[in-house]
Structures are given as C-alpha cells and as structure tokens.
Amino acid sequence: MSKRGHSAQVPAVGEAKRGERGYLGYLLRQAQVAHRQNMEHALAGTGLTLPQFSVLTMLAAYPGASGADLARLSLLTPQTVSVIVANLERSAAVARRAHAVHGRIQHLDVTPAGAQLLARCRARVNAVDAALRSGLSAQDEAVIRRWLVQVATRQITE
Structure with missing residues (x-):
C-alpha cells in the first residue's frame, strides 16, 4: 500500500509490463x-x-544416474534430490544398486x-505440454x- 492507504493499480497477467511490453526475464519467470501451476494441477x-515427477522423469531418461546427476538434470539442490529419492525409494518407485566395480557408488x-x-x-x-505448443507451427x-x-547455455562474460 502507498502512504495514502491505497494500493497501486496492478495490471493483470498479459497487460502492460506483464504483457508483451514486459522485460523478457520477467516474462520468462511469469511463464515458468x-x-x-499447470503441472501441479x-x-x-x-x-x-512436481519435483518428484521431474526426478523420476530424468531417472527414466538417464538410468543409473547418481543423486548429483539427478540434481543437475532436475534443476534441484542435491539435498532436495536426496529427500525425493528417499521418498521414491520408500514408495518402491526407484531402487538403488551398487556400481559393478566401485561398490560404494550407488546407482x-x-x-x-x-x-x-x-x-x-x-x-x-501431456495435456499441459500440448497447451504449450498450442497455436505454434513446427517452425515456431x-x-x-x-x-x-x-538462453540456458549463454554465459555472460562482462
């Protein structure tokens, strides 16, 4: 609220700076x-x-990945992945196995x-994914x- 006791007029999503005139970084975050929210729904x-789904998806795509690998792939912290893996293991969705040569390493x-x-x-x-592509040509x-x-791979060097 302002000092006068009323709040500023906040535009709806898609309007003003929350629309096409907004900063790209903000628009990326807003879309994310x-x-x-759509994925959670x-x-x-x-x-x-959603984090469990992400870890399970990455593990299915990259079988035998370590916890550290899964953290990088899922864009989560190693601590979060450790808790997620323990819960997925408890529910029998994932299993650990010892490395064939280095027994202390767990896959x-x-x-x-x-x-x-x-x-x-x-x-x-899949419906959420289809909605993301809705209205886009294959070229777009x-x-x-x-x-x-x-954007994800570009390094700022200045």
Missing part, C-alpha cells in the same frame, strides 16, 4: 510460474509432486512400479526451443 492426485533406477507411475503421470501432463516451436537452449 504459470507452467509450474495435472499431477494432483497422482501421488507425485539409481526406476522400478517397474515407478515406470507405471511415471506413465500415469505423463499421460496427465523449433525457433523457441533453440532460443531457450541458447
């Missing part, structure tokens, strides 16, 4: 928050949170039950994908 009732794998759970969740989030989608990867 909306996407996260799609996953409601599945037994998986993680999705179990058959975890693969079934992931498939059920994937069926729900390719340009956006390329740009997002460039």
Whole structure:
C-alpha cells in the first residue's frame, strides 16, 4: 500500500509490463510460474509432486544416474534430490544398486512400479505440454526451443 492507504493499480497477467511490453526475464519467470501451476494441477492426485515427477522423469531418461546427476538434470539442490529419492525409494518407485566395480557408488533406477507411475503421470501432463505448443507451427516451436537452449547455455562474460 502507498502512504495514502491505497494500493497501486496492478495490471493483470498479459497487460502492460506483464504483457508483451514486459522485460523478457520477467516474462520468462511469469511463464515458468504459470507452467509450474499447470503441472501441479495435472499431477494432483497422482501421488507425485512436481519435483518428484521431474526426478523420476530424468531417472527414466538417464538410468543409473547418481543423486548429483539427478540434481543437475532436475534443476534441484542435491539435498532436495536426496529427500525425493528417499521418498521414491520408500514408495518402491526407484531402487538403488551398487556400481559393478566401485561398490560404494550407488546407482539409481526406476522400478517397474515407478515406470507405471511415471506413465500415469505423463499421460496427465501431456495435456499441459500440448497447451504449450498450442497455436505454434513446427517452425515456431523449433525457433523457441533453440532460443531457450541458447538462453540456458549463454554465459555472460562482462
């Protein structure tokens, strides 16, 4: 609130600086928050949170990944991934196995039950993914994908 006791007029999503005239970084963040909310809604009732879904998805894509690998792949902290993996292991969605040569190294794998759970969740989030692509041509989608990867890999050197 301002000093006079009333708040500023805040534009709705898509208007003013929250629309096409906004800063790109802000618009990326705004879109990310909306996407996260849509994903959480799609996953409601599945037994998986969005971070658990992310870890399970990455583990299915990269079998045998370590906890540190999963943290990097899932964009989560190692501590968060450690808790998530323990919960997924407790629910029998993932299993640990010792490294063939270095017994102290632990690899993680999705179990058959975890693969079934992931498939059920994937069926729900496919609609969210389709909504992201709605109205985009294949060429537009390719340009956006390329740009997002460039944003993620570009290093500021100044």
